[in-house]
């Protein structure tokens with residue numbers, strides 16, 4: 094079992110509706126020592142890729158993306174979920190259905206932060222149905238930039254997202270893949286990697 098799987102077993106909570114709650118180390122309180130291990134692991138897995146930028150989505154992706162970025166020595170851009178008065182100029186947008194909040198968000202990245210020269214590593218906390226990732230991939234494509242790979246902390250392997258993204262041909266590196274979980278017993282079972 095790897096470091097993230099061990100943390101999920103110790104601190105994760107299985108909720109009804111196929112939701113894994115990880116707010117003690119990832120989604121609310123953040124375990125930075127754990128984030129450093131995650132960042133180093135993604136650096137190893139994408140060692141042959143020339144990354145110029147990390148792209149994530151607010152809010153839970155930002156912390157892990159920032160620590161990962163220290164390993165790659167590149168800036169982080171995060172897609173915003175609402176149009177703030179500080180957003181100026183032309184923007185790339187995509188529609189994303191939120192798994193946890195069950196609503197459609199328009200996600201936004203200012204055009205000046207992604208260019209056709211960029212080689213992008215997308216980082217996010219969870220992969221469920223793949224809507225968030227497809228939105229982020231769409232934004233990179235709109236910019237004419239290249240998706241070099243995708244790093245996910247927790248993939249829920251029993252939902253469709255992982256297969257959809259791998260079938261699109263992307264290198265998808267999930268640090269923990271949950272094959273099944275049980276809200277009654279609290280058990281979580283991982284895929285051998």
Ligand code: 5GP
Nearest residue numbers: 111112113192219220221222223224225254
């Ligand atoms: P997707 O777009 O792949 O369906 O869902 C991914 C997004 O939904 C992630 O960015 C994450 O914020 C949220 N999410 C999906 N499943 C879970 C879950 O089981 N637990 C938590 N904490 N977040 C989840």
